[in-house]
Amino acid sequence: MKSDYRYALAFYKEDKTPLGQVPLEVDWEPAVECARFGAFRKDVLAPEDGSVEAAIEPIWLKAPYLSGFRVAFERNGTTGINQDFDTDYFAGLAKGVVPQLVESGKLAENERYFFLAVAFPAEKDQDEPAKLGIVAQPVTPSLALKSSSLPELTREASPVGALSDDVPVFLPERVLGEVEALAREACPKETGGILIGHLHRDSDLPELAAEVTAQIHARRAEADSVRLNFTAACWTDVKGALELRGQGEIMLGWWHSHPVREWCKDCSNESQEGCALARDFFSAHDRALHRAVFPRAYSIALVANDVGVGDLSFSLFGWRNGLIAPRGYHLKGKEAPNGCVP
Secondary structure (H helix, E strand, O other): OEEOEEEEEEEEEOOOOEEEEEEOOOOOHHHHHHHHHHHHHOOOOOHHHOOOEEEEEEEEEEOOEEEEEEEEEEEOOEEEEEEEEEHHHHHHHHHHHHHHHHHOOOOOOOOOEEEEEEEEEOOOOOOOOOOOOOOOOOOOOOOOEEEOOHHHHHHOEEEEOOOOOOOOEEEEHHHHHHHHHHHHHHOOOOOEEEEEEEEEEEOOOOEEEEEEEEEEEOOOOEEOOOOEEOOHHHHHHHHHHHHHHOOOOEEEEEEEEEOHHHHOOOOOHHHHHOOOOOOOOOOHHHHHHHHHHOOOOOOEEEEEEOOOOOOOEEEEEEEEOOEEEEEOEEEEOOOOOOOOOO
């Protein structure tokens, strides 16, 4: 991707007292992936066009202040395939700067603040080193798509949670039953695995959908009560399982448990019922793992919330506008869980 600008955040106190500007090192890849996949969904950009160059362009509020930015794809020297993003994309970076402002005394602990994104023309380095004799070209892996009818996929599925403009995801109740059993068994430690399945293309709409067909338990993952790490052995197991199944499935995402009953074992039932950790909680470690291992715009993360009060519940997360956010899904089938598949 290319950008002719450098970006920064300008911080202010609630009374508009300026706190200064902080230069940014922005991770544009999730936004580019989101825009590219959005073009795939609309059948505007084909999977084999994965190497089409993307440009990051500022959307001006009033220069140098931004209302957002645009990801524009260039093909044959012209643009026309693009997606706009607002400044919420920088919110996580802003939160990372706040501790520095507090430490320097510019901002009090828990004091309210706001930020504005700014951009300035990038200065070209006059002392740019000589180019190496190797040229690297980024290539997006091709997507394995099954031709399907989305109405047929949804006919025997029930919506769970808020469904927005996200790519439809179909989860079998059987898989949720397996995940629940494994989470209960592993408590007080976390456990997890990989969600596999297919991407579908309904050319009549056009639209894409992700269908989970099974989960592969990460038996050799490293885990304690607050963290799960996939090891090299886990990926070897997943690769072997996919080959043995021989159904052309791909990794759609991952799942892991949150042993909330262990985290909140000293809390009252009332506190546990209203605890922010009991549902739709995705830790900084979870986000880092998802960003590193599951960066595709269709990648999902299922969390099994093993709470001390009531039944185990599920939260699904995915990419939306380049950010990780809770999302809804479609529940398939009414099969009673019958143990766990090895």
